[in-house]
Amino acid sequence: MFAVEARGLTKRFGEFTAVDHIDLLVESGRIFGLLGPNGAGKTTTIRMITGLLKPTEGYVRVYGMDVLKNRRSVLRMIGYMPQRSSLYDDLTVEENLYLYTMLYDFSRQEAKRRTEELLKEFFLDKFRDRLVGNLSGGMKRRLALAITLVHDPKLLILDEPTVGVDPPLRRQFWERFRQLVSKGKTILVTTHYMDEAENCDEIALISHGRMIASGTPEAIKRRAFGGELIEVLLDREPPCDPPEFAKIISVNGRKVRLLVDDYGGRSAQLMDFLRERGFKILEMRPVRVSLEDAFIRLMGERS
Amino acid sequence: MRLIAIIDKELKQLIRDPKTIVMVLLMPIFLTILFGYGYSGRSKFPVAILNEDRGGCGYELVRKLINSEDFDVEYYVRTFDEGVELVKEGDVYATLVIPSDFTECLLVGKSTYVQVIYDASSPTVAQSIMQLVGVIVLKYQEWASSRFGTFSIKPTFYSVYGPTVTRIENFMPPLMGTLLQLVPTSLISVSICRERERGTFEQFIMTPVSHFEVILGKFVAYFVATISDAVLTIATAAILFNVQFRGSLLAILLLSSIFLASSLALGLLLSVLSKNQLQAYQASIFVFVPAMLFSGMFVPVRLLSNVAEVIAYAMPIYYYIDAYKAVAMKGLPLSVVTSDVVVIVAFTAAFFLASMRMLKLRVE
């Protein structure tokens, strides 16, 4: 069973189509990243998945249950962190946490216990009596994450959880995500940061409300360029004819970049090919393309 | 329990919002003082006039009354019964009736009369009114005689038993009505849209809260916060203006709470229907103005035009003021105003259910 199964998800605001027939399958126990430029429709998609917005078309199931029809049961499985801060500025850190524990039906004592637990876990102990309105951005995000975990949900849905968070804290967040996933939770997260996207088990790229690509980061990169890149440094400038299994991407003096379908399988073949023609191979390595390159290429293809 | 948690949260937010202090603590004191001095500053007797005269002489007499030092002509009525009603309800101390053949009689030098419907329940007031009317009529008679020849105008008296209120107490029904409509409605009307605007709703409604819990939680918290409006108003009026309450304080408070509840329920409905705080505020003012105008506060509902009368009956405040007069000023038991109470409760239930129905636990 998928943690999230969305089919044909579409949202129109009047004439404007914000999300256009998106299918998402999030497997349990993974970090699934939703990527896309501003206004791509990430938040709209997430809100439909949480049941906060009614899709114009399509449906969403969370652990097999329809999010609109089985709202109550679904809510207990989801921990949601909205993009915009949703904390009560006029309540203290502790009051915010306690409120949410109570809203999830904890008894008074359990709620107190759970609040303490989370205050410690997220290093918010010292600020417990501070009004949330007076917290720094990073602390607010920490508290927001703590709140999503109040009821120990199976699925975390986080809309840009690390926006406005400094690099050390971002790393902490991602370490925690890994930790949560290793305990069996599933995370659906949106982000703008490419390094974060690389950390996902699976990603989906959307732009203008449409799904452009999805899969593991490696698969997406491969798809973007139609294969993998090999860089070879030769002892002299090469003649032009490449082998039929490779395509020349660029020639820069004695440095040549070639595109092959699979680095592991083709590198030996390429070596033989070059040796046969009397070249000396000074260096040969796979080129690491960044996800960013891949995305730019993928989006470029679309438009 | 979830409901308790919501009430607790709302109360904390209310206490920390400086606007609440103004609305809940200062507003009742301020308005009571304003109304109190406004009314007590007037030393004239409020009267109504029923001018049935077909000629111009009756109007001359009315002018004399308007210009007099002793009377405030507050209402003009159309029928004798209306004149009697006003005195009975304590809206005025007397109604002066000028007969239809007044001018006719004067012109032919025939004696005629002016009838005074007066409140006999407070003898001292009744006596002064009889005397003062006598003086004015006599003056008018002298003036008229010099033109039309000798005749006499005799004041005749018709006694009615009014609510035995002192002047000052008359400000209480409109004051209580105004406060208990304005403050709760406008305070609570922004409560839900504020959460939507600030974004706090998006997280809040991802918990398993029900429509009922959201509405009732806010309702109870705001009720607890605004009940002090009624208490403070009564206390200020009693302390500063020595207002006497003939009915039991408990009955008055109970009645006021029921009306307060209807104001809150209405405010909640406005909050559910509004897109943002500004809209909600405007909506509560939009409701408040007709409530104030047509509630019998300035003009008794009986004297309104038909359309306005219908509007008045469509507002809980009318029934509250009616019931308040009976319970607080005449000292009647609550059982006498059962029908008023039933109507207010029905309004409350309707507003409450409608808000629950219309509330969307989504972010659209």
Ligand SMILES: Nc1ncnc2c1ncn2[C@@H]1O[C@H](COP(=O)(O)OP(=O)(O)OP(=O)(O)O)[C@@H](O)[C@H]1O
């Ligand atoms: N309630 C709404 N009414 C009309 N248009 C909307 C509404 N909500 C979102 N949109 C539009 O839908 C598009 C997608 O918005 P969305 O917030 O989902 O994008 P996003 O990918 O989350 O962007 P960002 O990275 O900036 O958060 C935008 O063009 C936005 O203006």
Ligand SMILES: [Mg+2]
């Ligand atoms: Mg967004």
